[in-house]
Amino acid sequence: MKYIEIENIACLPGRKLEEEDTFSFHCHPGLACFNRCCRNLNLFLYPYDVIRLKNRLGITSGQFIDRYSDAVLRPSNFFPEVLLHMAENEGQTCPFLSESGCSVYADRPDTCRLFPVEQGIFYDAQTMKTRMISFFKPPDFCLGLHEKTIWTPKTWIQGQDAEEYHKMTLQWADLKERFQSDPWGKSGAEGPGAKMAFMAIYNIDEFREFVFKSSFLKRYKVASETLKKIRHNDVEILKFGFEWVKFYLWGIKSGYLRLR
Numbered sequence: 593m594k595y596i597e598i599e600n601i602a603c604l605p606g607r608k609l610e611e612e613d614t615f616s617f618h619c620h621p622g623l624a625c626f627n628r629c630c631r632n633l634n635l636f637l638y639p640y641d642v643i644r645l646k647n648r649l650g651i652t653s654g655q656f657i658d659r660y661s662d663a664v665l666r667p668s669n670f671f672p673e674v675l676l677h678m679a680e681n682e683g684q685t686c687p688f689l690s691e692s693g694c695s696v697y698a699d700r701p702d703t704c705r706l707f708p709v710e711q712g713i714f715y716d717a718q719t720m721k722t723r724m725i726s727f728f729k730p731p732d733f734c735l736g737l738h739e740k741t742i743w744t745p746k747t748w749i750q751g752q753d754a755e756e757y758h759k760m761t762l763q764w765a766d767l768k769e770r771f772q773s774d775p776w777g778k779s780g781a782e783g784p785g786a787k788m789a790f791m792a793i794y795n796i797d798e799f800r801e802f803v804f805k806s807s808f809l810k811r812y813k814v815a816s817e818t819l820k821k822i823r824h825n826d827v828e829i830l831k832f833g834f835e836w837v838k839f840y841l842w843g844i845k846s847g848y849l850r851l852r
């Protein structure tokens with residue numbers, strides 16, 4: 593998810609798609625380019641992607657982060673980007689790529705679902721609202737764009753079963769935007785506070801342990817209904833983590849928790 597400056601929209605690569613715009617595309621194993629795009633990628637993983645993938649693989653979020661991701665802190669940001677670690681083979685293929693295609697297809701990341709459509713968020717000063725913008729950006733070698741199936745951005749999201757991803761990515765984008773300014777002060781973007789926030793956002797199994805097994809619940813009052821939900825539900829603990837980070841770093845009040 594990118595944040596786009598409105599004056600830059602016209603010079604961005606790819607074809608901008610308004611709500612009613614259409615594009616034709618179909619990706620299938622019969623194309624000579626099949627699997628060619630699943631390699632040598634900067635594939636961004638969002639927090640909900642990690643939940644889906646770690647559950648698909650039957651491992652914890654901590655194991656997933658260790659085995660499959662790289663965290664990169666850009667100079668202009670104060671929270672790391674999490675990227676899928678490509679296999680260390682000649683083609684630098686995606687670790688989930690198999691002969692027959694994507695081995696985690698039903699749980700593939702948001703970016704893969706939407707590909708070759710990319711989405712960004714921009715603030716429209718005229719309407720004073722934040723809105724999503726889509727670009728159709730197939731790589732040069734993509735043969736799917738010569739196929740006849742017609743989509744709009746909305747039907748593409750529906751067709752890729754990406755609605756839940758979309759919802760969770762927007763919630764993450766809302767929080768992530770706050771990290772464009774420095775919340776860390778002297779402790780820095782790799783200090784203890786930053787590590788806690790990373791845990792709450794990307795390592796939800798460890799965050800759950802932290803909530804239930806440390807002094808967290810002595811310091812924070814959390815409604816019993818919320819506790820029931822977050823104990824076993826990964827999406828609920830992630831949403832709770834987002835709220836806690838906003839409260840912990842910026843003092844933003846939440847219906848989920850308050851200080852005792």
Ligand code: SF4
Nearest residue numbers: 630686688689694704
């Ligand atoms: S997760 Fe699946 S769709 Fe995404 S790059 Fe890897 S193999 Fe391709």
Ligand code: SF4
Nearest residue numbers: 619625626629734736
């Ligand atoms: S290059 Fe295009 S058509 Fe070919 S596998 Fe990738 S997305 Fe599908």
